[in-house]
Amino acid sequence: MSAERTVSGSAQAQNVAPSAGGNTVLSLLNIESAYGPIKAIRGVSLQVPRGQIVTVLGSNGAGKSTILKTISGIIDPRKGSVEFNGRDITAKDPAFIVQQGLSHVPEGREVFPLLSVRDNLLMGAYTRRNRDDVARDMEQVYGYFPILKERFAQDAGLLSGGQQQMLAISRALMAAPDLILLDEPSLGLSPKLTKEIFEIVVRINRERGTTILLVEQNANMALNAADFGYVLENGRIVMEDTCARLREKEDIREFYLGMKDAGVRGERRWKKKKMWR
Secondary structure (H helix, E strand, C coil): CCCCCCCCCCHHHHCCCCCCCCCEEEEEEEEEEEECCEEEEEEEEEEEECCCEEEEECCCCCCHHHHHHHHCCCCCCCEEEEEECCEECCCCCHHHHHHCCEEEECCCCCCCCCCEHHHHHHHHCCCCCCHHHHHHHHHHHHHHCHHHHHCCCCEHHHCCHHHHHHHHHHHHHCCCCCEEEEECCCCCCCHHHHHHHHHHHHHHHHHHCCEEEEEECCHHHHHHHCCEEEEEECCEEEEEEEHHHHHHCHHHHHHCCCCCCCCCCCCCHHHCCCCCC
16 A cells, blocks of 8 residues: 555645644644753644644754654743643643643654553553553554564564554554554665555555654655645744645755756755755
8 A cells, every 4th residue: 555645635635735624633833942951843833734744854963853842842932832622732741632632652763661551552542541442553553563563572672663663653552542643664674664564654644643743864754644744844844835835845855855956957856955944
């Protein structure tokens, strides 16, 4: 199955940007976050419509992970606001934010290495009270990632990198979230595993209706999976559009997809300026 989305009615199909309103799950307005004296993101504003996959592209160190940490309460912003499902969650406690229906899959997976696969999944469901629903969702997770069912009693620290990424995504799903923040799911994985995981991410979005905010360096996979994209550079949003349009933009094709128009001898990459500067 291809990871490329063809769902009619999406922002990608309509060629329109996400808009604020009742259909917006997440809204960031003029967010500024820092690590000590170093500003990581500056004046970032973005919106995530319900039921869509939205991606934030950017090079290493651009501030992508900082956006997700600010949303989930790990970092308190110095300026700006974060709204989730119409509620202000700016600088709220991460446990409170999880209870509102937002799950964060961090960069590097961060599974509990000494707990079994099953216990890791149950940790994801710790805010839920209906055991029947938890059992149903665990079976659904095993349907997405059958290897986890085979390894349910194994310590998570003994899984491969790809299996740990599957477990981290599955643990987030066990919270039955409205929105998943997914940070660099391709990090350290082979192209084959990356493709497999992105296909499952698209399935989760289509079949469960789970909204996803995806941060990713692999621009090709992200643009094929998502509906709408933002480009982040040096902590600022420098471009936003549907993913279909972003794939056709010259700067994106050259600087993020490694593509040039055939037969054109361009300037040396390090001398050429991006059009958005």
